[in-house]
Amino acid sequence: MLSFIIRRIGTILLTMLCLTLVVFFLVNLEPNLKKLAISQTEMHTSAEQLESWLVNHGYRQNFFVRYGQWLGIMPKQPITDPATGTTTQRFSFCNDPVVPTFSGVIEGDFGCSTKFKTTVAAKLFPALGATGILMLCVLGVMVPVSLLIGILAGMREGSRTDRVLSVASIASTATPEYVSGVIFTVIFASWLGWLNGSAASASQGITFYNFTLPVITLAIYGIGYIARMTRASMVEVMTQQYIRTARLKGLSFRSVVVKHALRNALIAPFTVIMLQFPWLLTGVVIVEVMFRYQGFGYTLVEAAGNNDIDLLLGCSLVSVFIVLITQLISDVGYAFLNPRIRVQ
Amino acid sequence: MQPQYIGASTIVLEVLWRFWPVWVALFIVMGASFLYKKKLALYGQLFDSGVGMTGVFICLFWLFTAIFASTISPFDPLGQIPIMKDTLPGAIEPQSGLVYLFGGDKLARDVFSRMVYGSQIVLIIAPAATGFALMVGITLGLPAGYYGGKIDSILSFLANLVLAFPVILLFYLLVTPGIMDTPIPYGLAGVFFLFPIIFFCVLFWTRYKNRPDRIYILLGLTLVIGGWIYLGLVFDRDPLHIVHIDPNQLNIFVAVVFASSPGVFRIVRGLTMDIKTRDYVAAAQTRGESPWYIMLWEILPNARGPLIVDACLRIGYTTILLGTLGYFGLGLAPESPDWGTAIKDASRLLRSFIHPALPPTIALMSFVLGLNLLADSLREQSMKD
Numbered sequence: 001m002l003s004f005i006i007r008r009i010g011t012i013l014l015t016m017l018c019l020t021l022v023v024f025f026l027v028n029l030e031p032n033l034k035k036l037a038i039s040q041t042e043m044h045t046s047a048e049q050l051e052s053w054l055v056n057h058g059y060r061q062n063f064f065v066r067y068g069q070w071l072g073i074m075p076k077q078p079i080t081d082p083a084t085g086t087t088t089q090r091f092s093f094c095n096d097p098v099v100p101t102f103s104g105v106i107e108g109d110f111g112c113s114t115k116f117k118t119t120v121a122a123k124l125f126p127a128l129g130a131t132g133i134l135m136l137c138v139l140g141v142m143v144p145v146s147l148l149i150g151i152l153a154g155m156r157e158g159s160r161t162d163r164v165l166s167v168a169s170i171a172s173t174a175t176p177e178y179v180s181g182v183i184f185t186v187i188f189a190s191w192l193g194w195l196n197g198s199a200a201s202a203s204q205g206i207t208f209y210n211f212t213l214p215v216i217t218l219a220i221y222g223i224g225y226i227a228r229m230t231r232a233s234m235v236e237v238m239t240q241q242y243i244r245t246a247r248l249k250g251l252s253f254r255s256v257v258v259k260h261a262l263r264n265a266l267i268a269p270f271t272v273i274m275l276q277f278p279w280l281l282t283g284v285v286i287v288e289v290m291f292r293y294q295g296f297g298y299t300l301v302e303a304a305g306n307n308d309i310d311l312l313l314g315c316s317l318v319s320v321f322i323v324l325i326t327q328l329i330s331d332v333g334y335a336f337l338n339p340r341i342r343v344q
Numbered sequence: 345m346q347p348q349y350i351g352a353s354t355i356v357l358e359v360l361w362r363f364w365p366v367w368v369a370l371f372i373v374m375g376a377s378f379l380y381k382k383k384l385a386l387y388g389q390l391f392d393s394g395v396g397m398t399g400v401f402i403c404l405f406w407l408f409t410a411i412f413a414s415t416i417s418p419f420d421p422l423g424q425i426p427i428m429k430d431t432l433p434g435a436i437e438p439q440s441g442l443v444y445l446f447g448g449d450k451l452a453r454d455v456f457s458r459m460v461y462g463s464q465i466v467l468i469i470a471p472a473a474t475g476f477a478l479m480v481g482i483t484l485g486l487p488a489g490y491y492g493g494k495i496d497s498i499l500s501f502l503a504n505l506v507l508a509f510p511v512i513l514l515f516y517l518l519v520t521p522g523i524m525d526t527p528i529p530y531g532l533a534g535v536f537f538l539f540p541i542i543f544f545c546v547l548f549w550t551r552y553k554n555r556p557d558r559i560y561i562l563l564g565l566t567l568v569i570g571g572w573i574y575l576g577l578v579f580d581r582d583p584l585h586i587v588h589i590d591p592n593q594l595n596i597f598v599a600v601v602f603a604s605s606p607g608v609f610r611i612v613r614g615l616t617m618d619i620k621t622r623d624y625v626a627a628a629q630t631r632g633e634s635p636w637y638i639m640l641w642e643i644l645p646n647a648r649g650p651l652i653v654d655a656c657l658r659i660g661y662t663t664i665l666l667g668t669l670g671y672f673g674l675g676l677a678p679e680s681p682d683w684g685t686a687i688k689d690a691s692r693l694l695r696s697f698i699h700p701a702l703p704p705t706i707a708l709m710s711f712v713l714g715l716n717l718l719a720d721s722l723r724e725q726s727m728k729d
Contacts, residue, residue, distance in 0.1 A: 011501075018505055023517065031522025167395070170720055174713035176664040178671045178684070179705045182691050186698045281510045286671065290691065297512075301672070304516035319510045 005332065012324045016317065023316045024067050027309045033059055036307045040114055057090055070111060070313065072104020093117045105317070111310030115302055120314045123299060128318065131284055131295035133206065134214060138280065142219040142226065143273060149223070150230020150269065155257055157235045166231065172224030177286040181217040188213060198292050214291045218283050222276050226269055233268035237261045267337045274330030278323045347427060347435040350443060355434045359445050359456070365412040370404055386652075389725045396721030402714025406707075409460055410467040417457035418442045421681040424452045433699055449686075449700040450693060451679075458681040459703040465682040466711065469593070470662040473600040474655060477662075479540045480601065481608025482651075486639040488609070489616025500613070503606035511603055511665065512672070518599040519675040521592075529595045533578045536601050541570035550637040596675040600665055604658060611654055615647040622646075649726040656719035660712040667708055683708040 026032070036059075037050040045053075054060050056079050058069075068074030078098050079090055089096040094112035103109040110120035153165035175183075188195040196210040237243065238261055246256045285297035292298075296315070303311040350358070360367075377400075381388035390396035409416060419425075425437055428448040435444045446455040488496040506514075523529060548562040576587025577594065589597070619625065620643060628638045669675050670684020678685070683704040690701035 015501075015505055015508055019508060023513075026517040026523075026528075029523065029526050029528075031525050032520070035522060166720075167717075170716045171713055174660065174716045175709050176667060176712075178667060178687055178691070179709050182687060182694065182701050182705050185691075185694050186701065190694060190698050278507075278510060282512045282668070285510075285512045286668065289672075300513065301516075304513070316509075316513055319513060320508050323508045323510070 001332075001335075005328070008328050008331070012321075012328065015324060016320055019320050020071075020313055020317060021067060023313055024070065024309075025063070027307060027312055028059075028063065028066075032307045036114065036309065039306055068104075070104050070310070072102055072106035072109070074104075075100035075102050076104070094119045110314045110317075113303070113308050113311040115306040115308040115311065120310050123311060124296075124314050124318065127294065127296045127299040130293070131288070131297065134211075134218070134284065134288075134293065134295060135280065137211065137215045138218045138222075139273075141215055142222050145219070146223040146226035147230055147266070147269060149227040151234055151257070151262065151265070153227070154231035154234025154238065154265070155261075157238070162231075165227070169224035169227040169231075172220050173228070174224075175220060177217055177221055177283045178290065180220050181213070181287060181290045184213055184217055214287050214293055217290075218280065218287045221283060222279065226272055226276065229272040230265065230269045234261065234265040237265040240264075267334065270337060271330045271334050274326045274333065277326040281319050281322065347431055347438060349432065350434045350436065352434070355443075355445055358443060362416050362418070362445070362456075363409070365415050366405060366408040369408045369412070370401070373404060374401065386722065386725060390718070390721055393721055393724070395717050396725070399714050399716075399718030399721055402710055403718055406463050406711045406714070407467060410463040413460050413464050417454070417460040419444075419454040419457040421453065421458045421461040422679055423454075426452050428452045428454070430697055446703045447697075447699040449689065450697075455686075455700050455703050458686055459683070459707050461681040462683045462686060462704060462707065463711075465676075465680065466663055466666060466708075469597060469600070469666060470659050473597055474604065474659045474662050476536055476540065476597075476601045477605040477608050477658065478651070478655060479543050480536055480605040481610075482612050482644065483539050483543050484605075485609040485612025486616055486643065487635075489613040490620055490635060490639050490643070492617075496613070499609070503609045506602065506606045507610075509603075512668065514603055515599055515665075515669055515672070515674055518602065519595055519669060524591050524595055529591075529598050530578060532598045532602060533594055536598060536605075537574050537578055541566060541574065544570065546636055547640050550634060550640055592675050592677065596666070596669060599669075599675070600662055603665065604662060607658070608654070611650065612647065615650060616643055619643045619646050653719050653723045653726070656715050656722060660715035660719075663708065663712050663715075 033054060034050065037053050038045070041050060041053050058066065058077055058079075061069075061077075065074055069076045076090070076097060077100050078096065089098055091112045091114070096112065097103060104111075110124065112118075113120050113123050116123045149165050149169060153162045153169075156162060195213050198210070243256060243260055246260045247253070251259075281297075284295065285300055287293070288295045288297035289301055296318070299311065300315045300319075302308070303315055374397075377384060377388065378391050381391045390400055419437075419442065425439070425448075428435060428437060428444055429452040430450055431444055431448040433445060433447040435447060436442075437444060444454050444456065446459070449455055449458070484499055488499045517523075518529075544566045545563060548559060548566065552559040552562065572582065572584075573587050576582030577589050580588065582588060616639070620638075624646075625638060625642055628642050633642075666682065667684035667687065670680070670682050670686075671688045673685070673688060676682055676685055686704035687701065687708070690697075690704070694701060
């Protein structure tokens with residue numbers, strides 16, 4: 001078991017290395033660097049000035065040298081004035097070093113955000129905290145509701161409840177966040193006026209009024225999927241021999257479901273819920289942009305839109321880490337929940 | 345001058361009347377399918393359940409809407425008539441006397457016509473991209489599952505690499521205006537569009553290699569048609585100027601295929617690993633058939649059930665992806681009538697006007713719902729056998 005986890009963590013690190021290399025390559029394409037230089041310099045700068053800005057700030061060094069600097073296995077260079085030989089900080093708003101230093105991801109320095117004029121860590125971690133709160137609320141709504149729907153539908157396969165709930169969950173999987181977000185805003189914010197169509201004020205304080213719409217919008221897409229998986233697993237469990245035995249023993253349907261079926265039926269949905277995180281990540285981006293909530297997704301879009309290299313790399317590192325670690329947890333947790341499965 | 349309005353019930357009747365070519369086509373196709381459902385195998389069985397029929401109905405509805413878009417829509421989807429800016433549903437355009445059935449948007453375009461034309465973009469790109477993703481996934485998934493070992497490890501690692509990317513980040517990196525100045529989209533397109541040609545060549549070669557009368561015709565046809573489309577799509581050098589794709593559409597297409605082929609790969613790989621232990625595969629191996637013959641003519645036909653279901657779900661998912669791209673304003677032109685872009689434009693103005701937002705959202709939702717119902721019913725039917 002331990003060697004399995006160690007091997008998986010090795011794979012995760014390798015994957016992260018490959019992915020950041022790909023992202024690094026894509027953000028450093030010539031058109032993207034031009035875009036960055038234009039947004040960072042004053043209006044109407046000539047091509048030579050743009051070029052000298054790029055050279056000065058180290059964007060013209062060898063690709064692998066720069067990746068190494070970001071990673072922390074190559075020293076970061078300050079700006080050197082060719083005439084006097086004095087060195088200045090690359091980005092003054094980030095307290096960049098004036099002497100060449102090893103300062104990359106491995107050393108815990110995520111770099112410098114050119115868009116927000118601060119360090120990546122100062123921007124990214126508060127945003128992650130905000131998204132974490134949103135995610136917790138979403139999971140708090142999504143998991144109980146979807147499990148309940150799935151169990152009720154799967155308890156008696158083919159019944160009227162089953163059909164209605166199944167169609168409802170198919171409908172919810174057919175509704176992406178940007179569709180349900182618009183529909184909910186129209187109903188609850190424009191027509192009924194019960195809720196706020198923007199969560200911008202949620203950064204100051206979360207209230208039912210400004211936070212409900214983002215949460216239900218994000219939850220609704222996942223609910224259908226998890227409910228369908230729970231239903232399938234419940235249906236399978238209900239046909240097992242031990243359920244029939246329990247029924248023949250004279251136990252009530254209720255206690256058979258609660259005591260015998262439920263525990264076995266909930267193993268599969270656990271994996272599904274864990275694997276739902278990558279989808280939630282995309283959903284978070286859409287919902288945060290739609291409801292103007294200053295979280296991780298909002299930061300990612302800003303970083304990508306302005307080609308903020310270090311911030312975008314930080315975002316991809318975080319999201320890839322979340323995806324892979326949830327996969328690992330789901331595999332390990334599955335083995336714990338279901339003793340018949342042994343990981344090799 | 346304020347435009348005149350027609351009443352709510354008249355709007356409903358007018359909308360229903362506007363779709364008349366769709367109703368006629370639906371009536372013919374659904375009626376014929378229902379009458380001959382016994383002879384139509386899996387497709388015919390769909391008509392045994394209400395869910396299946398609803399799914400077929402919705403999908404065909406949007407298919408015919410896309411085909412007859414120019415007849416159905418009263419206005420040009422990009423045309424602006426200044427007096428109709430932000431008008432409510434049912435406003436009469438004074439010049440032609442035609443009605444803006446679902447009102448006008450902030451740029452004074454007809455919301456109804458835009459919704460109808462939006463279906464064309466979705467129904468061309470989504471199934472085609474899914475088709476290419478299937479080809480890539482099948483061509484790589486079969487050997488990975490059949491041979492196992494090193495090939496499997498490398499391909500699975502690459503597939504997991506792509507799957508670990510959050511889709512939205514992938515799109516922000518791959519679908520930017522800047523990237524079209526680089527050879528990356530064309531390179532990716534060149535690789536992806538090669539797969540169908542390889543697939544069909546191998547398919548025919550393994551089956552007919554000992555029958556020279558057939559093999560040369562089939563291979564020749566594949567290479568000529570495939571090469572022609574390949575030239576048109578990747579290099580935009582179609583000698584007859586029929587096959588053509590805009591650079592930004594090519595970019596979207598490539599990104600969508602890139603994002604969804606690892607999913608197909610995983611499914612095909614799993615199915616292959618399962619099916620290769622069956623007796624008929626062992627029999628074929630004993631007969632001395634080549635590995636690719638076994639993969640393409642023994643394993644693949646037996647994996648078709650789950651693959652068809654997955655393809656249905658995947659077209660729906662691709663539609664959602666296209667909507668996401670439109671919602672973030674990536675790739676498609678800002679005035680493009682596709683549903684995602686329309687939702688983005690309308691959702692910014694929800695506080696003042698809600699009517700431009702509803703038609704594209706409901707259209708997108710209903711189409712994906714139709715595909716999901718279809719997939720669900722197909723799955724149920726194949727479980728019965």
